[in-house]
Amino acid sequence: MKLTGNLLIGAKEVPASEGTMKALNPATNQLIEPDFAFGGGAQVDMAANLADEAFDHYSHTSLAERAAFLERIAANLDAVTPELAARAALETGLPEAQLQGEAAKAATQFRQFADVVRKGRFLQLAIDPAQPDRQPRPRMDHRLQKIAIGPVTVFGASNFPISYSVAGGDVASALAAGATVIVKAHNAHPGASEIQARAIRKAVQESGFPEGVFSMVRGGDNTIGEALVDHPLIKAVTFTGSEQGGMALYRRAQRRPDPIPVFTEMTSVNPTFILPQALAARGAQIGDGFAERMLVNVGQACLKPAILIAIEGTGFEALRGAMIKRVSDAPARPMLTPGIHAAYLSGLDQLHSAGAKAVVEGSVATADLQGQSALLEVDGQRVLNEPALAHEVFGPAALLLKVKDEAELLAVARAFRGQLSATLHLEDGDLELARHVLPVLERRTGRIVVNAFAHPQEVSFATIHGGPFPASSDSRFTSVGMTSIERFLRPITYQGFPDALLPEALRDLNPLGLPRSVDGQ
Incomplete structure (x- = not known):
């Protein structure tokens, strides 16, 4: 063509x-x-x-x-x-x-x-x-x-x-x-x-x-x-x-x-919460999967998992180590436009200014518009005091957020603005904590994912891609x-219409054979 x-x-x-x-x-x-x-x-x-x-x-x-x-x-x-x-x-x-x-x-x-x-x-x-x-x-x-x-x-x-x-x-x-x-x-x-x-x-x-x-x-x-x-x-x-x-x-x-x-x-950062039993059982696996999904499309996806929240404890260092390896191995790749590339660099600067600390970077960019991957970390109290840390950075960067206990994890969850998605990784022993986290997330997102990642997304009748402001x-x-x-x-509504004048789907004999509610039944 x-x-x-x-x-x-x-x-x-x-x-x-x-x-x-x-x-x-x-x-x-x-x-x-x-x-x-x-x-x-x-x-x-x-x-x-x-x-x-x-x-x-x-x-x-x-x-x-x-x-x-x-x-x-x-x-x-x-x-x-x-x-x-x-x-x-x-x-x-x-x-x-x-x-x-x-x-x-x-x-x-x-x-x-x-x-x-x-x-x-x-x-x-x-x-x-x-x-x-x-x-x-x-x-x-x-x-x-x-x-x-x-x-x-x-x-x-x-x-x-x-x-x-x-x-x-x-x-x-x-x-x-x-x-x-x-x-x-x-x-x-x-x-x-x-x-x-x-x-x-x-x-x-x-x-x-x-x-x-x-x-x-x-x-x-x-x-x-x-x-x-x-x-x-x-x-x-x-x-x-x-x-x-x-x-x-x-x-x-x-x-x-x-x-x-x-x-x-x-905008959305699609927060991922790792509950304690899941962290202990699968910390490295979750960390690697999170970072892999974060890097898809050079981090330029609306469902990119951008913030991972976990309570410091058994499995945390394995989680962190797996994320470091995946991000450090990531090649720098071209971003979509000069404007997006510039905004990514500016967003990283803002995270650093708000108190996030660099953990590791991927391969160095060798061309003008390449995005270098980055992993940063911060503690829960810092996020509660600096809302800018929870704002989207569109590109191949993620924030590892370490919280001290269940109460701080719930406080962080309440601090998020509206999201397109949120994820929970859990085991059977985490169900009681999950029951407390779930109502908080329901108020803040359009889709909650368990033991997977929000991206990619099915296109189906049960799909929701939206959420409270500013997600949509x-x-x-x-x-x-x-x-x-x-x-x-x-x-x-058509009131008092002769049958011949009604839209075909509403006529008495239902000529199209479509599902209809008649007198509430």
């Missing part, structure tokens, strides 16, 4: 109006051809109007048509996977084989959502039949279903250039809900974004849908993102990235004349998994 660098707005190829950029290969720190277009407010307006024009048609397609469309996207992604993985590797420094797996995961998500759409449970159909003889007042017929919220904007993420990007779960779940989508592509991987966007646009055309079902834009600064959030035709926004960036979009959306939801996935801006929703579709739905 020849990359043009154009914005893809509906079926149109739109050239630059606000300048251009080239992709950067972080492994070589060299620019890569071709030029990629930047757009502005006029291009946002074009995409938003097309999305709005397409919405009524697309949101009323049959479940079978929509599911087939999602499967076409998956097939198109499969067809371009070798090319997509090769280009994404150039733009990110990540291994090509890993990115082939990420492309396969993206295609799988579209197929999973096709199955969700066909089964129709997401509609949450409910019928309260008329009761004309009810006293003291008759009841009219009421029928409820969920419908798409409207055109939505998805901000692509930097760290997973496919599965959290143009062909990621946000786009898959929004299209499954019946929403039309405008993606703001991330400038860290513009070529990979274009390949994905063309695969989706091809599926729109193959399905015979209006061109505005999908568009992709790009900008050189915050202007285009702000224009997307401000546009009156956009009804929801998703964002994966920093707390600063996510909350800027969230606050902007609340200042609109008609405020809209912004579903953010932001709304802990009632998830950005990963089949229930992520709920972000793009709202309920509507």
Whole structure:
């Protein structure tokens, strides 16, 4: 596929109006051809109007048509996977084989959502039949279903250039809900974004849908993102990235004349608690596994385990020694962007300034954008006095936190802000302490893992990728998994309708054979 660098707005190829950029290969720190277009407010307006024009048609397609469309996207992604993985590797420094797996995961998500759409449970159909003889007042017929919220904007993420990007779960779940989508592509991987966007646009055309079902834009600064959030035709926004960036979009959306939801996935250190019996029995194994998962993607993963908390005692030195060995053996590898690399170095400086002590570093960086791994340590009281120690450092660094007893472990657990995940390693003899820790963690995270690590994550109906602020801006929703579709739905009731006018899923004979609640049963 020849990359043009154009914005893809509906079926149109739109050239630059606000300048251009080239992709950067972080492994070589060299620019890569071709030029990629930047757009502005006029291009946002074009995409938003097309999305709005397409919405009524697309949101009323049959479940079978929509599911087939999602499967076409998956097939198109499969067809371009070798090319997509090769280009994404150039733009990110990540291994090509890993990115082939990420492309396969993206295609799988579209197929999973096709199955969700066909089964129709997401509609949450409910019928309260008329009761004309009810006293003291008759009841009219009421029928409820969920419908798409409207055109939505998805901000692509930097760290997973496919599965959290143009062909990621946000786009898959929004299209499954019946929403039309405008993606703001991330400038860290513009070529990979274009390949994905063309695969989706091809599926729109193959399905015979209006061109505005999908568009992709790009900008050189915050202007285009702000224009997307401000546009009156956009009804929801998703964002994966920093707390600063996510909350800027969230606050902007609340200042609109008609405020809209912004579903953010932001910051998390994913604390791992090692309870005493597990520490004594498996300290070295847990320490090695923790460090291995911390180093995945050069530490540039939202579920990276970043802080390990253990009570000093039997097994602690084995835990510490295993972490030291794994981190010291780690090669320095390219980070995704100059900005992320600079933020990583700044974050390490802040940990040192707050009182964390260096334990060991990995191999020395030999190129400009390589991230050198690091293990730091601190005691529990220091963390309680210095909240900055519990803030995310995005990169290949971890903090070993030594606490003196169970009371201090619980105090540290209470001091954490909202998290995407938390982990407990325990044995049978730790269950009583675990019962005290569990309610503390339930209030602070969206997912609790026992005797494993939070990363990687399954994409399933029971998946939650979200949590109390600042992990996300709304802990009632998830950005990963089949229930992520709920972000793009709202309920509507049809009261007193003739059967012929009702949506097909709510008609008396249930022609689609979907699960429905009737009078609460």
